[in-house]
Amino acid sequence: MASEKAQAADSGPRPIVPFLRLEPKPHLVGIRCSCGAIYVDLNRVACSRCGSAGPFEQVSFSGKGSVYVFSVVHQSFPGIPTPYITAIVDLAEGAAIRGNLLDFPPEQAQRDPHKVFGLPVEMVTRVVAKDREGRDVVAFGFRPAKR
């Protein structure tokens, strides 16, 4: 609690969603149920797979995973640059998460979609906006993993 209050008062960058942690280095957090289901999310009353109310194990994700499927978005809200790749990433720890696939040309993904399926990726972060208090808002995305 103390650290959350300190963070709120801070003028430093803020994650776009609560399950993205920026310290000590950016990572996703979640919970694992004893049934094996894993969620990139901390606020759950119960496991939607088995119904157990926990207690749940806290999980830190490595950010490594592979692309399950994707789409290339060509039309969006004003201010959202297009085209961009939206991807469902299977995280190494077992959960799936949606994010932008960065550093991969959208036209190449459309030309040869089978090159994207199973593509090993790693999580990266980027500043996407400034909030009303003038703090940087940080989002996560994925890029092809460095070999």
Next chain:
Amino acid sequence: MRNVYVLGTGMTKFGRYPEKNVPLLGGEAALMALKDAGVGIKDVEIFFCGNLFQAPNMVGQRVLQQVGQTGIPVVNVANACATGSTAFREAYMAVASGMYEIAMAVGVEQMGKQGLLGSGGGGSDPAYATEGRLGSGLMPAVFGQAGVEHMRKYGTKLEHFAKISVKSHKHATKNPFSQYRNELSLDDVLNSRMIAYPNTLYMCCPTGDGAAAAILVSEAKLRQLAGGRRRPRVAAAALTSDPWTEHDLALPDVSTLTRRAAKQAYEAAGVGPKDVDLTELHDCFATAELIHYENLGLCGDGEAAKFIDEGGGMHPALGGKSPVNVSGGLLSKGHPLGATGVANICEITWHLTEDERARPRQVPNAKVGMAHVIGLGSACTVHILTI
């Protein structure tokens, strides 16, 4: 549970009606269905009204303020794109349970030109809006990915999705209730601008306004009111929500709940996919129709592309088999969200009863019809009507 029959149906042409409002559109459809049934609003004992965008505004009561305030119970239903079909199912259950003899279901929507993008979200500070920054949760991307998933599993090509849209538009030329009635070539579809890969503009359903209504009755009332007219029986009314599946929380899984609903419906009706003479399924995007061929068992898993190449889904008059969306479907007929599920029931009913409203596109000797709707989030209905 008792037998339930569809005594009357009515719908407005789908399109744009900026000069009208939701209760007016709903009222028009209700009056058409009542007239078709040969009853009046005073005969209706309970009313289920499906509307999504004005869900907090007591749309059903306002429809009755248009057609007759008889003081009957009114239930307003919202269930995403399955709103209308859920209202129909509730009306079915009201009669099937034995509590009511005559129920009315109306689905109505006025979307204008706002499109399927909806609002940007993000709460009070738009800096925290996630759309486009943590991928896309909007319909075009979700159903784009559902198609891409099929490409990954089975090597499906863009052309197969595009062929579905060509078929839809060909069918729609025979439907005066359809929002769009123009034919499109394969090149037209493939070369229209990309919205969310692999769906191009013409592989996405339009938005629009419209309403549809149905009057459901018990067997006793049917005998009393039908006057020798043949009316379809609601042989199955299945409703499912999305069970836990591996990717569902990241990418809504529109297949598993459809398969479950179809299985339940086939079992309840005592028929199989081969017995179905026509299907209206939820082709909000061309990719959706392709995967639902398999989900509904119209072809085997991984066989949708082959099914399409062999004329699957095409009207028999065009040399096809297992006709799907002979109305033009959502892709051409339009998709006023709340109206869609009841409009499907109208279409099926008209074919089963050889109604003049389906004459230009009548599926010959239709005895069994299936209507499938998905509301993302998710809800799925499968209704089977028989005559």
